[in-house]
Amino acid sequence: MPPVPVPSSQHADPLVRLHGVRFAYGEREVLRGIDLAVGKGQVVAIMGGSGCGKTTLLRLIGGQLKASSGVVEVGGENVAGLSAARLYELRRRMGMLFQFGALFTDMTVFDNVAFPLREHTDLDADLIRDLVLMKLNAVGLRGAHALKPAELSGGMARRVALARAVALDPMLILYDEPFAGLDPISLGVIGQLIRKLNDALGASSVMVTHDIHESLEIVDYVYFVSEGRIVAQGTPDEIRASRDPFVHQFVHAEADGPVPFHYPAPPVASLIEETPR
Template identity: 80%
Template sequence: MAQSADKVLVELRDVRFAYGEREVLRGIDLRIHRGQLVAIMGGSGCGKTTLLRLIGGQLKASAGTVQVAGKSLGELDTAGLYALRRRMGMLFQFGALFTDMSVFDNVAFPMREHTDLPESMIRDLVLMKLQAVGLRGASSLMPAELSGGMSRRVALARAIALDPMLIMYDEPFAGLDPISLGVIGQLIRRLNDALGAASIMVTHDVSESLEIVDYVYFVSEGRVVAQGTPDQIRASSDAFVHQFIHAEADGPVPFHVPAEPMSEALMGRSDS
């Protein structure tokens, strides 16, 4: 379905980024609209998490433009950047809960940190967020008492604590059993729709992601090599996308690391 330009929430234009001499992103273009759940896929080390950090303002692009809600992150001062971040939610890989805080206090933390709401209202809001992820009955537990799936759901409740306009997920399915994975996937979809937000999900999980997202960007060697709806991605003729989607051992990403011919290795040939 076509999206109107006035609903664009995140836009990257010709974005480049390098860690020292190592260029990670080599001209990324992408657009994310309000209401969309978008997946960013690609092999390890291709720059997916770096993209989240650029959109969140933790990193600054070496070149190009990163815009969120019509504001160019590279032009914002510290106060402006922090104000924009308060409208974003983040679910870190493996949840990253505060281990010395209860479930309740983990979810309450952003409210206490960024608002002047009275504790009575914070209590009600926290219980509502926990109810949304099915864990109101676990509010007094400590993170060490939670399963992996429960921890991820608490982290999700914390990520939506301030009703963000943009939610970012860094490998939300990593390490989860099939039941927990399905629960988290459906929660991500439902919460995005309920909030009217936009969500960006960095993930390696092909089957679950293609069932819930609206659009996919495939990144390889610092560039977007394919993009489209889940159906378009499944039907893609791009060799890299086909290998990734079907988990093939050999293809553009080779099984063998380049080496001398096996016959020469077995013969013990030496150049010295």
């Protein structure tokens, strides 16, 4: 297998590498040759419009999907080539924060965070208790351990989901829209926790997000995806200074630009003439 190239501005020893990755749902091609890398210890954001393939990239990294062509590597292993047993072993070294948290509604906060420890380890109950309380303390919710998800605010629920995602001290943490639906205070808290927990664990993080301003405060590198391709990439400072039309439109939330406001249509005059009275 040929070596996978890494962007020069990225880490020299990446934990995650994608090269020439293509993927289609049936006949609809979603990804059309993706190259990206996530360095060890980095927090990397993947941004782009809705439906551009961002979450599909997370599923490819996690092995839920297999690329139509190209290579997806995690920790130096070709994810698509792993046996089921080896894939599950690799997944135990990954954490996942799902969009809106996806907590188990009939479990307490404590049991939600304890779930991966009980499923994937043989630790005794006392050690699991200590580890769960440590993780909850790290996100400021040790005192909420007996509550049910229905008793939590949106921001608290997201913090519990984050504690669960890092329960096994993963080497890689995947985030699917971690800021969706949060108020400004909760959004800032989650952003800082993502950065602090990543650094404390010595992990790498891949974050799919639409939130430009919070993300640029905490990430090391950004990839922009449009129409199934990486159309721009860079550090936060490079993204802020970019004159690329797509990046500028996205960062400044402009209504019209490379992503047009109008759906393709003939001139208004011709539509008026053709429209039945």
